[in-house]
Amino acid sequence: xxxxxxxxxxxxxxxxxxxxxxxxxxxxxxxxxxxxxxxxxxxxxxxxxxxxxxxxxxxxxxxxxxxxxxxxxxxxxxxxxxxxxxxxxxxxxxxxxxxxxxxxxxxxxxxxxxxxxxxxxxxxxxxxxxxxxxxxxxxxxxxxxxxxxxxxxxxxxxxxxxxxxxxxxxxxxxxxxxxxxxxxxxxxxxxxxxxxxxxxxxxxxxxxxxxxxxxxxxxxxxxxxxxxxxxxxxxxxxxxxxxxxxxxxxxxxxxxxxxxxxxxxxx
Amino acid sequence: xxxxxxxxxxxxxxxxxxxxxxxxxxxxxxxxxxxxxxxxxxxxxxxxxxxxxxxxxxxxxxxxxxxxxxxxxxxxxxxxxxxxxxxxxxxxxxxxxxxxxxxxxxxxxxxxxxxxxxxxxxxxxxxxxxxxxxxxxxxxxxxxxxxxxxxxxxxxxxxxxxxxxxxxxxxxxxxxxxxxxxxxxxxxxxxxxxxxxxxxxxxxxxxxxxxxxxxxxxxxxxxxxxxxxxxxxxxxxxxxxxxxxxxxxxxxxxxxxxxxxxxxxxxxxxxxxxxxxxxxxxxxxxxxxxxxxxxxxxxxxxxxxxxxxxxxxxxxxxxxxxxxxxxxxxxxxxxxxxxxxxxxxxxxxxxxxxxxxxxxxxxxxxxxxxxxxxxxxxxxxxxxxxxxxxxxxxxxxxxxxxxxxxxxxxxxxxxxxxxxxxxxxxxxxx
Numbered sequence: 001x002x003x004x005x006x007x008x009x010x011x012x013x014x015x016x017x018x019x020x021x022x023x024x025x026x027x028x029x030x031x032x033x034x035x036x037x038x039x040x041x042x043x044x045x046x047x048x049x050x051x052x053x054x055x056x057x058x059x060x061x062x063x064x065x066x067x068x069x070x071x072x073x074x075x076x077x078x079x080x081x082x083x084x085x086x087x088x089x090x091x092x093x094x095x096x097x098x099x100x101x102x103x104x105x106x107x108x109x110x111x112x113x114x115x116x117x118x119x120x121x122x123x124x125x126x127x128x129x130x131x132x133x134x135x136x137x138x139x140x141x142x143x144x145x146x147x148x149x150x151x152x153x154x155x156x157x158x159x160x161x162x163x164x165x166x167x168x169x170x171x172x173x174x175x176x177x178x179x180x181x182x183x184x185x186x187x188x189x190x191x192x193x194x195x196x197x198x199x200x201x202x203x204x205x206x207x208x209x210x211x212x213x214x215x216x217x218x219x220x221x222x223x224x225x226x227x228x229x230x231x232x233x234x235x236x237x238x239x240x241x242x243x244x245x246x247x248x249x250x251x252x253x254x255x256x257x258x259x260x261x262x263x264x265x266x267x
Numbered sequence: 268x269x270x271x272x273x274x275x276x277x278x279x280x281x282x283x284x285x286x287x288x289x290x291x292x293x294x295x296x297x298x299x300x301x302x303x304x305x306x307x308x309x310x311x312x313x314x315x316x317x318x319x320x321x322x323x324x325x326x327x328x329x330x331x332x333x334x335x336x337x338x339x340x341x342x343x344x345x346x347x348x349x350x351x352x353x354x355x356x357x358x359x360x361x362x363x364x365x366x367x368x369x370x371x372x373x374x375x376x377x378x379x380x381x382x383x384x385x386x387x388x389x390x391x392x393x394x395x396x397x398x399x400x401x402x403x404x405x406x407x408x409x410x411x412x413x414x415x416x417x418x419x420x421x422x423x424x425x426x427x428x429x430x431x432x433x434x435x436x437x438x439x440x441x442x443x444x445x446x447x448x449x450x451x452x453x454x455x456x457x458x459x460x461x462x463x464x465x466x467x468x469x470x471x472x473x474x475x476x477x478x479x480x481x482x483x484x485x486x487x488x489x490x491x492x493x494x495x496x497x498x499x500x501x502x503x504x505x506x507x508x509x510x511x512x513x514x515x516x517x518x519x520x521x522x523x524x525x526x527x528x529x530x531x532x533x534x535x536x537x538x539x540x541x542x543x544x545x546x547x548x549x550x551x552x553x554x555x556x557x558x559x560x561x562x563x564x565x566x567x568x569x570x571x572x573x574x575x576x577x578x579x580x581x582x583x584x585x586x587x588x589x590x591x592x593x594x595x596x597x598x599x600x601x602x603x604x605x606x607x608x609x610x611x612x613x614x615x616x617x618x619x620x621x622x623x624x625x626x627x628x629x630x631x632x633x634x635x636x637x638x639x640x641x642x643x644x645x646x647x648x649x650x651x652x653x654x655x656x657x658x659x660x661x662x663x664x665x666x667x668x669x670x671x672x673x674x675x676x677x678x679x680x681x682x683x684x685x686x687x688x689x690x691x692x693x694x695x696x697x
Binding site: 002073130148152234239245247250253254264 | 352470529
């Protein structure tokens with residue numbers, strides 16, 4: 001990772017303008033954080049996944065959807081490790097737009113949308129009825145769905161972590177933040193429509209972890225990385241088996257190769 | 268085909284079959300006893316690697332097509348929801364297919380570079396080379412169609428940019444280019460109709476490629492393999508049977524290639540992809556930078572290096588079609604760069620130029636290198652690179668081929684290998 005970032009830095013030094021002063025039109029490169037899911041043996045930290053789910057549910061879900069994730073995923077192998085009963089209870093806590101009832105209605109007498117409790121087969125419901133409603137509620141900006149957010153941003157988890165912990169910094173001299181925007185040096189353009197989402201004590205973790213902004217950010221980034229890459233643990237596990245097999249095969253083939261070509265002069 | 272058949276059917280059934288459909292004889296003659304120069308090195312293993320990669324792409328692609336939905340509304344979800352999350356091991360099949368495309372191009376470029384370096388395109392292998400260039404063009408088209416299918420932002424906008432290139436022909440015949448672009452898209456903008464036909468073509472072209480690969484191998488087996496010395500096989504002392512000598516060598520290097528490939532699949536599945544392609548296609552939002560996949564970047568750099576769109580498009584097509592003429596552009600009597608001191612250096616400058624063009628293609632049009640006080644706009648590097656690309660083929664190859672003083676070429680493969688073996692034996696390595 002160090003070498004990679006060193007190479008990256010070198011590449012950027014060559015490719016990008018040599019900064020005399022900080023270029024305020026460009027975002028800062030994300031900070032490098034440590035993640036349990038990095039490396040050949042990386043797995044998700046279950047505690048962080050469950051805490052991160054809480055942060056998503058209590059904070060992010062107010063504006064951001066998670067439409068590719070189903071409630072049964074919460075109890076799936078390689079995931080946050082909730083039991084099926086817990087996942088069922090979580091699902092039941094959500095109101096899902098109901099299918100037509102036996103009179104064919106999807107609205108009640110007062111014109112409200114009929115709902116039913118969620119089941120394991122349901123996905124996380126969207127926070128707004130449609131994109132227009134989402135924009136209307138967010139000062140004209142559309143909050144992204146978070147199902148793939150870690151894969152959809154350059155820098156992945158480090159970017160997201162830097163962004164979430166990059167609020168409330170001193171605005172550099174000469175940088176004007178537009179009305180209704182917030183300064184965040186990690187965001188392209190450095191001004192973001194999202195208000196600082198995480199605060200000290202935004203949630204209360206039931207495993208004793210103190211609810212600092214850093215801890216909340218780490219937890220929710222772990223959760224969202226899982227949401228983007230639920231196959232990561234299986235991928236790492238199978239990858240080791242595949243590579244071990246191929247290395248062994250390469251060794252055997254090398255010995256066969258030497259034996260077959262023994263005595264023959266080669267290039 | 269080289270040599271006469273040594274196949275002797277041993278059983279009653281194989282004798283019966285041999286008189287009716289001699290497939291065992293074909294396999295035996297072409298892939299078992301086939302006389303192969305004994306001095307083929309590591310760089311010659313990429314033909315087999317490419318064959319394996321093509322089969323892998325087709326197998327994974329057929330499975331993906333069982334779950335993929337080629338409509339603008341559902342395509343992205345059918346990949347990211349269904350294939351990546353719901354289909355058993357769908358993530359693995361998808362990652363093999365997506366990273367596999369990039370690894371296939373890695374192998375293609377090495378394979379083509381090897382041909383250029385050792386002069387494998389020279390008589391009597393001109394058709395073999397031309398079929399190879401046709402395969403390369405077909406692969407680029409197939410890869411481009413496949414990249415569109417994910418229907419992410421980069422898919423959508425790359426498809427928009429490429430299909431709108433045709434509008435440049437409006438400058439020659441008014442409205443013709445626009446009509447052509449609309450015809451290719453099946454609509455005024457890239458949409459459902461475009462996605463559907465790209466899916467259809469993405470499924471069709473690989474089988475066309477298999478057919479041309481058949482011709483490519485046929486054209487290879489008539490004159491037989493070229494070799495690093497670039498001299499003809501003089502007799503049996505210069506060759507070994509393909510099996511087991513080259514089956515084992517190819518299998519070993521194929522396995523090394525697979526180790527690298529699997530490293531990407533399992534530990535960096537998004538290494539070759541663009542983060543923007545994990546955002547669903549949105550015709551109303553243009554990404555800040557649109558760039559094609561890495562294997563098309565050198566051509567993209569050439570396109571953008573030319574200020575006039577029509578000229579840029581012509582340069583792009585010219586650059587892609589130029590390799591077809593290489594067998595006649597190279598006038599040298601000596602095939603291998605081992606004995607061509609000038610051409611060898613020009614070749615490596617050519618490789619560096621292609622990498623430089625790829626690098627420029629990955630950056631914005633206004634990017635520049637800042638060396639102290641001096642700014643070097645990348646677009647000028649692309650212009651120099653484009654100039655060298657064409658000069659290499661159309662000027663240097665014909666000219667250097669006539670004027671270069673080549674080094675003496677060995678009498679035969681057997682003699683050269685023995686001599687080298689004697690020297691190496693003293694050094695104590697193979």
